[in-house]
Amino acid sequence: MSVERPKDSFVVRRMTRRELDMAVSWAAAEGWNPGHHDAECFYGTDPNGFLIGALDGEPVASLSAVAYDAGFGFMGFYIVKPELRGLGYGLEIWKAATDYLGARNIGLDGVLAQQSNYEKSGFTLAYHNIRYEGVGGGEAPAGIVELSSVGFDILVEYDAPLFATRRPVFLRGWIDQPGAVAVAALKHGKLAGYGVLRPCMSGFKIGPLFADDEFAAEALFQAMAAHAEGQPIFLDVPEVNAAALALARRHAMRPVFETVRMYNRAAPPLPVNHIYGVTSFELG
Numbered sequence: 001m002s003v004e005r006p007k008d009s010f011v012v013r014r015m016t017r018r019e020l021d022m023a024v025s026w027a028a029a030e031g032w033n034p035g036h037h038d039a040e041c042f043y044g045t046d047p048n049g050f051l052i053g054a055l056d057g058e059p060v061a062s063l064s065a066v067a068y069d070a071g072f073g074f075m076g077f078y079i080v081k082p083e084l085r086g087l088g089y090g091l092e093i094w095k096a097a098t099d100y101l102g103a104r105n106i107g108l109d110g111v112l113a114q115q116s117n118y119e120k121s122g123f124t125l126a127y128h129n130i131r132y133e134g135v136g137g138g139e140a141p142a143g144i145v146e147l148s149s150v151g152f153d154i155l156v157e158y159d160a161p162l163f164a165t166r167r168p169v170f171l172r173g174w175i176d177q178p179g180a181v182a183v184a185a186l187k188h189g190k191l192a193g194y195g196v197l198r199p200c201m202s203g204f205k206i207g208p209l210f211a212d213d214e215f216a217a218e219a220l221f222q223a224m225a226a227h228a229e230g231q232p233i234f235l236d237v238p239e240v241n242a243a244a245l246a247l248a249r250r251h252a253m254r255p256v257f258e259t260v261r262m263y264n265r266a267a268p269p270l271p272v273n274h275i276y277g278v279t280s281f282e283l284g
Contacts, residue, residue: 010089012096015050015062017043023050023062026079028201031257032281033234035198035205037180041173042066042283049100050077053093061089065097065106066283072165072268073101075108076282094121098264105266107164109259109281123262128239129278134253136204136228144223147175147182147194158191162210162275163284164268170283174198181227185216192216195277197224203232209277214243217276221247236278244276 015023020039027034043050046066053061061084064077075097080090098106098121109129110118119125147155152172160166175182175196185193193211197204206224211217225233235253237244238261259281278284 009056010053010060010092012051012053012061012093014048015052017047019052019059020050022059023052023064023077023079026062026081027077027282030079033200033202033205034282035177035200035280037177037198038280038282041170041177044173045167045170045283049073051093051096051100053080053089055084055089060084061093063093063097064282065100067101067104068165068167068170071104073104073106074282074284075101075106076280078108078110078114105164105268106264107261107268107284108263109261109278109284112258112260115260115262118260118262121264123264124267126261126263126267127272129259129261129281130237130239130245130248130255131257131259132235132237132248132253133256134225134233134235134248134251136225136231136233138222138226140223140226141219144183144185144219147184147196150184150186150191150194154191155194158194159208159210162208162270163279164270174279181224183220183223185211185220187212187216193220193274195220195224196279197227197233200234203234204228205234205236205280207236207277208275208279209235209244210274211276212274214247217243217247221251221276225251235276236281238272238275238278240272241275243273247276 049066181197193216
C-alpha cells in the first residue's frame with residue numbers, strides 16, 4: 001500500500017542545539033558512529049547551518065549546511081525517517097539547505113546510493129572515502145608531541161590548505177573536546193602533521209590525520225592508537241591516497257563503509273597525498 005504525503009504540514013526550520021543531539025542519535029541509528037561530543041563542535045561552527053524538517057510539528061528530517069566562510073560550505077546529516085522516505089521531504093530540506101549556502105562551493109560526503117541524486121543537483125564526484133576499522137593498542141613512538149604545544153595560529157594555517165579554507169572556530173572546539181587526544185609531528189621544529197582521536201558511540205575515530213609524509217602519518221597514527229588499547233578505532237581514508245590505504249592495511253584495518261566526496265562547483269585543489277584521515281563525513 002502506498003503512503004500518501006500529508007498536504008501543507010511539512011515545515012523546514014533551523015534546529016535548536018538540543019535537536020542536533022536528536023539528529024546525532026539518528027546518525028547513530030544509521031550506523032554512522034558519531035562522536036560523543038560532535039554536536040557541540042559542529043553547532044558552534046555555524047549555529048544557523050542546521051535544519052530540521054517537521055511534519056505536523058514532529059521532527060522527521062535533518063540536514064546540516066555549514067557555512068565556513070563566504071566561499072565554502074559543507075553538507076551532512078542528510079536523514080529522513082525511514083518510513084517517510086520517497087515522499088519529497090528530503091528534497092524540500094535539501095532545497096532549503098542549498099538556498100542557505102547560496103553561491104558557495106559546497107562539499108559533501110554522501111552514501112553511494114545517493115550519488116545519482118546528488119549529480120542531478122549539480123554535484124560532481126571528486127573521489128571516494130573509505131572507512132577502515134581496526135583495534136587500538138601498541139606503543140606510542142618517540143617524537144610525537146601534544147598538539148597544545150603548537151601555537152594555535154600555526155595549526156590553523158597548516159590545516160587550511162588541507163581543508164579548502166581556514167576553520168579556526170571549528171578547530172578550537174575539535175581539539176579541545178572532552179576525551180580527545182590531539183597530537184603533532186614536528187620536523188626541524190616546524191609542524192609536519194597532526195591528528196585527533198575522539199571517543200565515539202563505538203570506540204574511537206581518528207580524524208583528521210594530516211601529515212607531510214607517510215613517516216609522520218605512521219608515527220601520529222601509532223601515537224593515537226596507543227590511547228585506544230583494545231578498543232575499535234576508525235579511520236576515514238581518501239581512496240586516492242595510496243599511502244593512506246597502505247597505512248590502514250598495515251595495521252590490519254578492514255573497510256566497513258564508503259562515501260562519495262562531491263562538490264557542486266569545483267573540487268578544491270587539495271593535496272590529497274597529505275590527507276591520511278578525513279576530519280568527519282558530516283563537516284568535511
